[in-house]
Amino acid sequence: MDKQLHWNTAYATRQEDGLTWFEDTPKQSLDLIQTYATPQDGVIDVGAGASRVVDGLIAAGYKDITLLDISATALDVTKTRLGADYATPTYLVTDITRWHPMRKFQVWHDRAMLHFLTDEMSKEAYFGSMSAALATGGYAILSTFAQEGPETCSGLTVQRYSSKFLFETVDLEIRDAFEAVQDIQYMHKTPSGNLQAFQTLVLRKK
Numbered sequence: 001m002d003k004q005l006h007w008n009t010a011y012a013t014r015q016e017d018g019l020t021w022f023e024d025t026p027k028q029s030l031d032l033i034q035t036y037a038t039p040q041d042g043v044i045d046v047g048a049g050a051s052r053v054v055d056g057l058i059a060a061g062y063k064d065i066t067l068l069d070i071s072a073t074a075l076d077v078t079k080t081r082l083g084a085d086y087a088t089p090t091y092l093v094t095d096i097t098r099w100h101p102m103r104k105f106q107v108w109h110d111r112a113m114l115h116f117l118t119d120e121m122s123k124e125a126y127f128g129s130m131s132a133a134l135a136t137g138g139y140a141i142l143s144t145f146a147q148e149g150p151e152t153c154s155g156l157t158v159q160r161y162s163s164k165f166l167f168e169t170v171d172l173e174i175r176d177a178f179e180a181v182q183d184i185q186y187m188h189k190t191p192s193g194n195l196q197a198f199q200t201l202v203l204r205k206k
């Protein structure tokens with residue numbers, strides 16, 4: 001499967017609020033990012049898609065924002081929506097499993113991207129980049145479908161996690177590099193009203 005084509009098609013054929021993962025106001029993500037990074041810190045949203053997290057960060061005064069996604073179409077939706085603010089973030093169109101970070105961030109935020117990585121090599125590459133991209137004392141905020149969440153998203157099989165299983169998975173790939181500092185279970189309501197069980201794990205890089 002051509003992953004880039006899959007995701008570009010998803011964003012090209014549906015309106016933002018026609019996507020199951022759409023959030024009008026991504027409150028939990030914004031609250032967590034603002035807890036773990038100041039407006040002067042670098043924040044990367046991995047698998048940012050067309051999420052409105054960036055709108056909230058810009059409104060809160062954050063300037064060092066990087067949006068990474070495999071889909072240029074998704075990031076174009078964001079650029080158009082941001083209007084005059086479109087030049088504030090840095091945009092990276094790349095597959096996270098092939099990306100080699102050239103700098104450090106204080107916060108790595110990922111909502112609903114990591115769970116699409118189902119093979120060991122992809123997970124190893126992802127957590128390697130996450131560790132390399134985070135400053136010592138930086139935080140990863142990882143939200144995935146929970147163990148009782150949906151088995152697929154956007155027609156793709158996902159890896160579901162409990163926060164304990166996710167911590168064990170990270171620790172297996174990058175031994176002893178992170179400590180768990182917060183975990184949250186919550187329900188996401190899709191635009192059509194279905195409920196999806198998510199878990200969020202916050203990790204601190206030692």
Ligand SMILES: C[S@@+](CC[C@H](N)C(=O)[O-])C[C@H]1O[C@@H](n2cnc3c(N)ncnc32)[C@H](O)[C@@H]1O
Pocket residue numbers: 003007021022023046047048049050051052068069070071074094095096097110111112113116153
């Ligand atoms: C379910 S959407 C979530 C988007 C956004 N985080 C949100 O909460 O609205 C998953 C996103 O991950 C991106 N994605 C999937 N696989 C990826 C990969 N290997 N590398 C980078 N981005 C990827 C997709 O293009 C899509 O935008």
